[in-house]
Amino acid sequence: MSKTVAVTGGTGFIGKYIVDDLLSRGFTVRALTRTARHDSRDNLVWIRGSLEEYGALAKLVAGADFVVHCAGQVRGRKEAIFTQCNVEGSLRLMQAAKESGHCRRFLFISSLAARHPELSWYANSKFVAEQELTAMASDIELGIFRPTAVYGTGDTELKPLFSMMLRGFLPRFGTSETQLSFLHVSDLAMAVSQWLIADRTTVYPYELCDGHAGGYSWQRIQEIAAAVRNGPVRIIGIPLPLLKFIADMSTLISQFVGKEPMLTRSKICELTHPDWSANNKCLFENMNWFPRVSLEYALRHRLF
Ligand SMILES: NC(=O)c1ccc[n+]([C@@H]2O[C@H](COP(=O)([O-])OP(=O)(O)OC[C@H]3O[C@@H](n4cnc5c(N)ncnc54)[C@H](OP(=O)(O)O)[C@@H]3O)[C@@H](O)[C@H]2O)c1
Structure with a gap:
């Protein structure tokens, strides 16, 4: 009989790919939604x-063998917004999964940012959630994924950067020595499904990236973009004071338009951190997962 997976965040960018991948592998999916759905x-x-809503979460996980918790708050103008969703919401979901008496595995989509909780409210909320879920899981096998920056069709965060690169301009945050990493969303979705059916799992946080050794320097990204567009790409350093100004403006505006800002002063520390290289070793060793889409391939085939 097909296994049932309860998924949160299935209406978001990454969650949609996870739901599609699970359905394509024959799982039955129960997905949480805050709005009336049509598909x-x-x-x-x-x-x-x-x-x-605890009642909705109990209904979501009823009869589910697995939980994939992908919902998360990625934008916010104050710390409490991240804590309420990423920490308290995650614990509420784990409680529902435990009380269902049926759930065997629970996968938490954290973030590579959790490696440095000191950098931002977002990073800290993911780190605290990881710690508290681990303490709470008991009989449920918990998995923690720490994907790096994820992109793909439907993403709105990295798309402007990639589009600009292919027009010949590469805006650079932080120093020229910074190491970045990326992951195509289809590879993440595949890793999720593989983790659910893996023979053995570990709670140790798995980092996920596209496997480019040591990460990408800005110069390497520039070279790749230049090769793909077959023309020059100019790096434009964005000065820190300008980033801070943009962050302050978007935080201010967010209060009037009722939409949480992506760029805040807290987020700047995360964006400009010098080392966001990641390592797939644990996931490869445990599940033989390896990514298929490199940044260069994605840029060439416009997979974003
Ligand atoms: N994108 C990346 O580069 C990246 C990298 C590492 C980790 N992650 C993690 O991956 C997850 C998904 O990110 P994403 O890029 O797909 O973000 P997204 O497009 O903003 O999707 C967020 C999802 O979470 C749901 N959600 C948020 N708050 C909720 C709440 N209180 N109750 C129920 N659902 C809620 C949203 O529902 P609505 O549709 O109703 O808003 C949406 O389905 C997040 O946990 C994020 O931290 C993302």
Whole structure:
């Protein structure tokens, strides 16, 4: 009989790919949604509710063998916004999974940012959630994924950067020595499905990236973009005071438009951190997972 997976965040950029990958592998999916949904598909059931509603979470996980917790707050103008969703919401979901008496594995989509909780409210909320979920899981096998910056069709965060690069301009945050890493969303979705059915798992946080050894320097990104567009690419350093000004403006504006800002002073520390290289070793050794889409391939084939 097909296994059932309860998924949160299935309406978001990454979650949509996770749901698609699970359905393509024959899983039955129960997905949480905060709005009325329309895309009905075989083996997909939408459950209305949010991470704040215990009753909806209990309904979501009822009868589910696995939970993939991908919902998360990625933008916010104050720390409490991240804590309420990423920490308290995650613990509420784990509680529901435990009380269901049926769930065997729970996968938390954290972030590479959790490696440095001191950098931002977001990073800290993911780190604290990892710690508290680990303490709470007991009989449930917990997995923690720490993907680096994820891109793919449907993403709105990295797309402007990639589009600009292919027009010949590369805006650079932080210093020229910075090491970055990337991951195509299809590789992440595949890793999620593989983890659910793996023979053995470990709670140790798995880093995920596209496997480019040591990460990408800005110069390497420039070279790749130049090769793909077959023309020059100019790096434009964005000075820190300008970033801070943009962050302050978007924080201010967010209060009037009722939409949380992506760029805040807290986020700048994360963006300009010098080492966001990642290592797939643990996931490869445990599950034989390896990424298929490199940054160069994605840029050449416009997979973003
Ligand atoms: N994108 C990246 O580069 C990246 C990298 C590392 C880790 N991650 C993690 O991956 C996850 C998904 O990120 P994403 O880029 O796909 O973000 P996204 O497009 O903003 O999607 C976020 C998802 O979470 C849901 N959500 C947020 N708050 C919720 C709440 N209180 N109750 C129920 N659902 C809630 C959203 O629902 P609505 O549709 O109703 O808003 C949406 O489905 C997040 O946990 C993020 O931290 C992302």
